[in-house]
Amino acid sequence: MLRREMWDDQVAQGYDSPGTGMFAPEVLGPTVDRLVELTEGGRALEFAIGTGRVAVPLAERGVPVSGIELSQPMLDQLRTKADEAAVPVVVGDMAAVRVPGEFQLVYLVYLVYNTLSNLLTQAEQVACFRNAARHLEPGGRFVVELWVPELRALPPGQQAVVWESAAGYIGLDTYDVLRQQVVSHHFRFDAEAGREASLLRSPHRYIWPAELDLMAELAGMKLESRHADWTGEEFTAESRSHVSVYRTAATL
Incomplete structure (x- = not known):
């Protein structure tokens, strides 16, 4: 994108x-x-x-x-x-x-x-x-x-880190450490209604x-x-x- x-x-x-x-x-x-x-x-x-x-x-x-x-x-x-x-x-x-x-x-x-x-x-x-x-x-x-970059929170063999979890929102990053790339995933949802979540993804080069x-x-x-x-x-x-x-x- x-x-x-x-x-x-x-x-x-x-x-x-x-x-x-x-x-x-x-x-x-x-x-x-x-x-x-x-x-x-x-x-x-x-x-x-x-x-x-x-x-x-x-x-x-x-x-x-x-x-x-x-x-x-x-x-x-x-x-x-x-x-x-x-x-x-x-x-x-x-x-x-x-x-x-x-x-x-x-x-x-x-x-x-x-x-x-x-x-x-x-x-x-x-x-x-x-x-x-x-x-x-x-x-x-x-x-x-x-x-x-939160690479210290990334155990060997794991690619994703949840960096925020709150009512109606979850944020996680998936890392490609070889290419110094990360994709942030922003999930938003109604925590009580149980409806389908919306997702916005944004790519980055971490520095x-x-x-x-x-x-x-x-x-x-x-x-x-x-x-x-x-x-x-x-x-x-x-x-x-x-x-x-x-x-x-x-x-x-």
Whole structure:
């Protein structure tokens, strides 16, 4: 399945969950607070801006935000919240498309589908880093939020890991460790009615933090900081995700 096909009208229309999940204040608030801090009064660019979960509140905080988005249905949902003047968006691939101007901050936020890992080859992921660098002002930052592959939870001979089990939802990943690929399976169902479950699958190429650092080096950026989340929690061997901040040289 092509990435553009995965983000269809059905997914886009059911994506937002105001006040809960990824949209809960305790999740979204620290994200926006940290991004405001990192822009240092400059402009921000979001790769894979989606329905504007982060971009809209960031713009409401006074940060000029632009975006790149591959899916027209996701962009259509964004347009119900903010027009082109408020949040300009270029339609296309975040690994290749150029947005006019330069930015103090380019960011990729971690969603259910792990945006950067939706690029399924190492070459595409490196190209994404290089495209971010092309958009940055001297001294600008590229922020990547991503999950840490849970291979330690994968016993020999087993290919799947259940990473969440809740009322009406089961999330599991199937790994191909030879090719560094994973497919996330999202099962949603009515736990009481016993009706047939719906399934959404999303393919990824998983990336270790050290590999990300090398991609940044290839794009002319260096790691400035890494934390376990947006609140600044220490990143450890037990962390399931990370927020990594990369920076270009102050003079180019």
